[in-house]
Every structure is written in structure tokens, then in C-alpha cells.
Amino acid sequence: MADDQDQAIPVQTVEEPLDLVRLSLDERIYVKMRTDRELRGRLHAYDQHLNMILGDVEETVTTSEIDEETYEEIFKTTKRTIPMLFVRGDGVILVSPPMRTAT
């Protein structure tokens, strides 16, 4: 290993899943959370538990309600924005790299 360990930015290689997350650092990512929550924000930090720090986060909470007569599910979404957010990793379902489609 000729690489200096104190090198500011290590060589970018993809060998394991978390490397993909590393490539998303400083990019906007999509995070699906348990209890029907979704986050979109800029990834600033993460660790092996997928604890994350996101900036300029938009949180979308989806709640469902069942119509009493038709038994149809009605979905309601509420959104809020948070400038800087630490997310505990145990609630994370999926992390998706920067989206190219506008949402």
C-alpha cells in the first residue's frame, strides 16, 4: 500500500455497497425510512450503521387512511424541510444515489 493513510481523499474504488454511498457524498440523495417516511437531502456524512447527516432535507411523511364506505385507502403526504439533520441508521430502508429525474 503506497497510499498515504492521511491522504485527504482516498482513491475512489467501488468494492462494497457502502462505496456507492461514499460516492454520493455531497450529492443530493433519496432515503427511504421506516414508518412511511422519505427524505431527500445532501449527504454530508455517514457511518457503517448508515447513521447519516443530511443537509437541506425535505421529509415526506405518508399516512394512509381507509375510507369507511368504500374501504379504499386514501394517502396523505405532509412535507417539511429541515436545514441539517442527523438520521439514525436503524430506521433506514434504502439509500439511493443522486436522482437524475426531477421529483
Added chain:
Amino acid sequence: MKIVDGMVEGTRGRGGRRISWVKNVKDSTGMKISECCEILLERERCICGTLHSVDQFLNIKLTDINVTDPEKYPHMLSVKTCFIRGSVVRYVQLPADECDTQLLQDATRKEAAQNKQR
């Protein structure tokens, strides 16, 4: 024989309409589903405070705490400091202007590289 010609107490009769889970919830709680959901959401709370310490499990000690929406949780008004078990935390909202994002990203890259060497 009972199964063939009768019905078990509490279940629908043969050919009867299915009883939905929603109805069961309504019968046992006496509330609408939407009210149950609200109660579920009300269990979540936000606590604002000064971060005193954090340990390896991300247990958090806060001082000078305020509960947002004190009308809902009057019992929290008298509490000045608290200890939160890390596992029940979903989010921590941080003051954005005090976060050095460049430092965070560099530290994350460094840590990722170190984890790989092990």
C-alpha cells in the same frame, strides 16, 4: 359437527360478510382509525435542548430542555434535563450554520478508507 352446522362465537357466519381488520380496531377502541393514527403520531415528540453529552450508543443527555407543544405534554414542563435512550431516536436536528460540512465529508471518507483496511 359444530363446525359444520354452527358458527364459532365472534366470527362471521357462513356466507356472511367479512369483518375487516379496521372494524375490529374500531370495535375494540371505540375510535375511528384516523383517531388511532393521530394518537400514534402524538406519541412522537420533539425535545429541544442543549446537548450535554453523547455516548457510544448515541444515548443523549440534554440540558435546558423545551418540549415543542407544551400544552400537549404538561408533565414535561417541569423537567429541565433529560436522558434519551439512543435507540428511540429517529432524528436529531442540528444547527446548520454550526456544521462544517467539508469537515464532515472528509472525516467520512477517511473513516470509510480506514474501515476498508481492517
